Every structure is written in C-alpha cells, then in structure tokens.
Amino acid sequence: MKNFEYAAPRTEAQVVELLSAAPGRTEILAGGTDLVGLMKKMIVTPELVVNIMNVDSLKVIDQDEDGSVVIGAAVTLDEVLAHPYLGNYPAITDAILGISSMQLQSQGTLGGEVCQRPRCWFFRNGDPLLDQGQVSSGDNRFHAILGNQGPAKFVNSSRISPALIALDAQLRVVGPGEGDEQFLQIEDLFRVPRHAEQRELVLEPNQLVTHVILPSLESRHNATYEVRHGVGPDYPLAAAAAALELDDSGLVQDARVVLGQVAPTPWFSKEAGVALRGRMVNEQTAEMAGVAAVNAATPLSENEYKVQLAKVAVKRAILRAAGFETGGF
Ligand SMILES: Cc1cc2nc3c(=O)[nH]c(=O)nc-3n(C[C@H](O)[C@H](O)[C@H](O)COP(=O)(O)OP(=O)(O)OC[C@H]3O[C@@H](n4cnc5c(N)ncnc54)[C@H](O)[C@@H]3O)c2cc1C
Secondary structure, three states: OOOOEEEOOOOHHHHHHHHHHOOOOEEEEOOOOOHHHHHHOOOOOOOEEEEOOOOHHHOOEEEOOOOOEEEEOOOEHHHHHHOHHHOOOHHHHHHHHHOOOHHHHHHOEHHHHHHOOOOOHHHHOOOOOOOOOOOOOOOOOOOOOOOOOOOOOOOOOOOOHHHHHHOOOEEEEEOOOOOOEEEEEHHHHEOOOOOOOOOOEOOOOOOEEEEEEEOOOOOEEEEEEEEOOOOOOOOOOEEEEEEEEEOOOOEEEEEEEEEEOOOOOOEEOHHHHHHHOOOEOOHHHHHHHHHHHHOOOOOOOOOOHHHHHHHHHHHHHHHHHOOOOOOOO
C-alpha cells in the first residue's frame, strides 16, 4: 500500500474542507471494506484518506413529518436492516440480507455500498476500468448486457441502489464549495464513463453523500429479487427491484423497475413500467415486463445467459412486490 495521510474529522464541513485541500488526490473512507482492498492492490493510491465515521450527523436514521425516512451515509448495513422504520422497505432489507456476510453487514455502510467501485475483475487486477479490448475479447461472463456499447462494459455492483431507485430515493450531497448542499435523485448519481478521467459516479472528488432520503411509501409495494450462484458473500449474477403502486382493484397505477448487475449503472427500465401500467400483476404480465426490460440487451461474447437471468429477476421482483410467492432468493 502506498503511504498516505489520514484525517478523521467530526463535521460534514470539515470533511469537505479536507477533501478540497487536495482535489482528486483524496479518498473518502467509510467502513473501508471496499476501499482498503483497492488501496492494498494499489488500484487507488490517495495521498489523503478522510475517515467519515466520526461525523455524528452521518450516523442517524430519522423520520420526517411527511413519513420519509432519512438514513445517514455512515449508518452500517446491519443498523439499516434492524431499524423499525425500514420494516416496509423489503426491497432494501432483502438486498442487504443478500450480502450474506455478518462482517460486511456490520462494517459496511449504506453510503459505501452505494458508492462502491465496480467489481470488474480486469479492473480489480490493475487494468483500466474502461475496455481496451481486454473485456470484449476476454472472459466477460459477468459483464454488462445493457448500456455496454461504449468502452464501459463493467456492471455497477451495488445491491441496494436498484431498490433505492425503484423507491424513488434522493441523496443529500454536500460540497464541493463550503456550504454547498444539493438533493439528487439517486439514479442521477450514476453515469457511464466515456473516458479514463471520468469516474462512474457524478460526484466531484470533494463532494460527500451525507444522507439517503426514502419517500413515504403510501401504497407502494416493493421487493428485490436476485439470481445468485448460491448462498454466501458473492455478488448476484442479475437482480431487479420493483416498486408498484396498485389501485384498490389491484391494477398497476405506476411501476418502477430497476435492474442490477447488468449494466454500468443500475438500469432503470421504463419499458418494464410501461408494460405493467394499467394491468393486474400476474405471471403473464410480469413475464411481459421481464421481456420488455431486456429487449435492448446486447450481450458480449460470454454472457448471453445473463439476458434470461435478468428477465427472470424482473419477473420475480414484480411478482414478489405484488405479494406472490416466487421461491428462490
Ligand atoms: C469479500 C467482499 C465481499 C463483498 N460482497 C459484497 C456483496 O455481496 N454485495 C455488496 O453490495 N457489496 C459487497 N462488498 C462490497 C462492499 O464491501 C460493501 O458494499 C460495503 O457496503 C461498502 O461499504 P463501506 O462503508 O465499507 O465502503 P468503503 O470501502 O469505505 O467505501 C467504498 C467506496 O465508496 C466511497 N464512499 C464511501 N462513503 C461515501 C460517501 N458517504 N460519499 C461519497 N463516497 C463514499 C469510498 O471513497 C469508496 O470509493 C464486498 C466486499 C468484500 C471485500
């Protein structure tokens, strides 16, 4: 590991100030379960590491008067899992349970989970994140099947972000300037990088995610479904989260369906939502939504199998959100 300076500030303003002193040569440290591994492999080599775990404002879970739930970025995954406010958000809690590791759940944070770097094995072995031929002509069985026409062929690894997007969550972000604060729809956090200088998140190096804000659920039914190798701390092969608004007769008023592990960003499938709107949820309509979600897939040489898995994940996430028993994970 390369030598680095370390700071452990106590306020959000101090975090932004420290990150601004050496823009682009810093990293934010939360639970460290992702960052430390990257630093050990010299894939990221910051000069300054800013630990945010002593900032009290980032470690709370609150409920606003309008029923929305506000979760600090440094809240650990097991705290999210156990909190009573999260009882109606199975899309989130199921995704956390899927991590299947007490260690990661107790050390990893919500902000770190959302902001984690891609798991692409070429990148993790020291290659550039963007494809220079190594992915398209190499072992790309776990890579993207959607949004992969450019040099970004990796998949976004976050398990929780598809659920957060389906639930229409927002992020509070502070920086880059002193006193700067903005609220971002979480889907706008992610981008498909087009060149080596662009990261996969839109954040400036001196911006910090401070909170995730979940809107009040009202009538939204939600679920996550993951297609996995098996049980254990490994990433799913494909996943989907669905949040459905049903009227009194069970017709879908609105459906937000987001795929995970299939594209360089969590993949918000408007097509799946359109396929469901105005219909009852059943095997047939859920299947139609699954087909619509993968219609534009462009699999790479080794990953055509993921198209079927993604279709099944969408179908089962929708069925599960509507209260059907699906079996599986
Ligand atoms: C063996 C192993 C298995 C894993 N399995 C899974 C898995 O199955 N599913 C899964 O989702 N993850 C998995 N992970 C990845 C990761 O450890 C977890 O997702 C964890 O929740 C990350 O949180 P952290 O707080 O430890 O992040 P850190 O490692 O501290 O940070 C991760 C990244 O996010 C940035 N960051 C952290 N907080 C913020 C913030 N508030 N604002 C802006 N940027 C921020 C950091 O700079 C860093 O780049 C695994 C990791 C390991 C080592």
